[in-house]
Amino acid sequence: MKILMVTTFYPPHNFGGDGIFVHRLTNMLARHGHTVHVAYNVDAYNLLSDNHLPADAPSDESNHPHVTTHPLSSGRLASVDMLAMHQLGMPLFKEGALRELLEDAHFDVVHFHNVSLMGAPRIFTYGKALKLCTMHEEWLVCPMHILWRYDREPCTQRTCLSCTIHGKRPPQWWRYTGAIERAGKHIDAFIAPSRFTSEIVRKNGFPFDVHYIPYFFPDDMLLPVDTTTPIDFLQGRDPSRPYFLFIGRLERIKGAQVLIDVFKRYPHADLLIAGRGTYEPELRRMANGMKNVFFTGFLSYAQLRLLYARALASIVPSICYETFGWITLESYANRTPVIVNDLGALPEVVNEGGGGFTYKNEADLIAAMDALRTQPGLRQRMGDQGYQSYLDHFTEQRHLEMYFGLMDQVRRPRV
Incomplete structure (x- = not known):
């Protein structure tokens, strides 16, 4: 099977657990005989880290031979591109590269991860492969990504606009246009690593079913x-x-x-x-x-x-x-x-x-x-x-059973 992973961060250009999980999942699938490509946003990491790469991060050489990475960059226009994607919910200068990958008919599956700075939710609509999306954060229901209200407490009451302004981020007006509802229809299955996450996004208005597949330990x-x-x-x-x-x-x-x-x-x-x-x-x-x-x-x-x-x-x-x-x-x-x-x-x-x-x-x-x-x-x-x-x-084998079992469950004829 040929699988495309789409994520904002991927080692070595990575901060937290979501990128580590994508790296582990990608290489586990490759070890089990699948061909895996990974598209990620180098600009997002470079701008947020001041171009500092951690010496300990897994390098590209740590990937299995069946893994191909596609680090995407807009060069000198990176900061403009990042702001545009954040504000528009769609890719700008990376659109051509993303469309070429996502509309490649050779991919059997496209698996989105944290794609908040990859032009989501619009990129959910690109291509006709079977599409999955894992919620490593709550960014689909929270402009601050982690339901952390006013930078002081877990969110128990939605005050998104004032919370965003308090967090010194420009409001994402596309969130109020139904963009997630329209684009989300193109995803075959949303995935959460915990039952809690499935429930908390539902309580915060997420309109689609969410399937439970926990993380694994390699x-x-x-x-x-x-x-x-x-x-x-x-x-x-x-x-x-x-x-x-x-x-x-x-x-x-x-x-x-x-x-x-x-x-x-x-x-x-x-x-x-x-x-x-x-x-x-x-x-x-x-x-x-x-x-x-x-x-x-x-x-x-x-x-x-x-x-x-x-x-x-x-x-x-x-x-x-x-x-x-x-x-x-x-x-x-x-x-x-x-x-x-x-x-x-x-x-x-x-x-x-x-x-x-x-x-x-x-x-x-x-x-x-x-x-x-x-x-x-x-x-x-x-x-x-x-x-x-x-x-x-939480073993690799259990994760593979649930992962491919979900694909069989939601697979629909390609048109």
């Missing part, structure tokens, strides 16, 4: 861990002390500041914060002088696996609506319990898999931490339950 990342290997990349920390683990982008919505505040009153274990982001300087300021909080910076997955293996648990304190929760799945695959904020999609995987705790307040969080710290058997049991949930629901 088979080739399941490698044995030698727990005797010394952790030599953490300086100044007593290795005999137990620790909890935060992994993720260091942005305010990810909630690491919540944990720093808790650990000011929790001397029984350390907090290791792995990642980087624009909020890192503020987090370091908050943790200044604390003897039980350590920043690791960016770590390779091999280094993270060493931390997972010894952690009492990973903690996911996001204060926004996550559409899935990558760290929960990664923890499960590494037999590490998780403690998650009871918000968005985070409790869904934990409650169904039994691999950890959810919390609603600081007292709940501390109780969960104490239980895992003082009961080694509980930590082992929850780790095993999480791993079994991974085997039952």
Whole structure:
């Protein structure tokens, strides 16, 4: 089968989990014998990152030989093109390249991802292949993409215009013209990685059915861990002390500041914060002088696996609506319990898999931490339950079954 992925971000030109997922899905499909092309917007990454490529990002050479990438750029007109796509909901200078790809009759499937800066929703109408669209964010119902209201709280009341202006973005008037309703009819199936996301977009007026296909953890990342290997990349920390683990982008919505505040009153274990982001300087300021909080910076997955293996648990304190929760799945695959904020999609995987705790307040969080710290058997049991949930629901094979099963379900005659 020949498949075209269309996404705003793709490694190495990538920020968050959506691009990583597209990379993993693309290469998994290629390993299983499919030919996969990926079209993405280089300009979006370059303009938002000031042309800085992270040294650790997967390079184009990390793609399977059956993968072909199409990095699209408008050159010196990139900023004009980006503004036009944002404001018009359609491509401008990239239209020719996108039409050529999307209308190529050799593609059996076109799979859209986060295409908010690829000329959506108009590009949904291009071509006649079977079309899928995965909601890695809530951008189809939210001009700020993640239902994060006034940059301070999860959205519980639609005030889109004032929220957009508060966020210093120009209003997208095409959202009020029925453009999504018209273009969405050309999509054969919308997909969400969690039941929560399916429900929250429906509550916010999304007019189409949404199918549930959760993320997966790649088979080739399941490698044995030698727990005797010394952790030599953490300086100044007593290795005999137990620790909890935060992994993720260091942005305010990810909630690491919540944990720093808790650990000011929790001397029984350390907090290791792995990642980087624009909020890192503020987090370091908050943790200044604390003897039980350590920043690791960016770590390779091999280094993270060493931390997972010894952690009492990973903690996911996001204060926004996550559409899935990558760290929960990664923890499960590494037999590490998780403690998650009871918000968005985070409790869904934990409650169904039994691999950890959810919390609603600081007292709940501390109780969960104490239980895992003082009961080694509980930590082992929850780790095993999480791993079994991974085997039952989040493997490559399970994802492939659901992915191609959905295609068979919605396939319609091409005209």
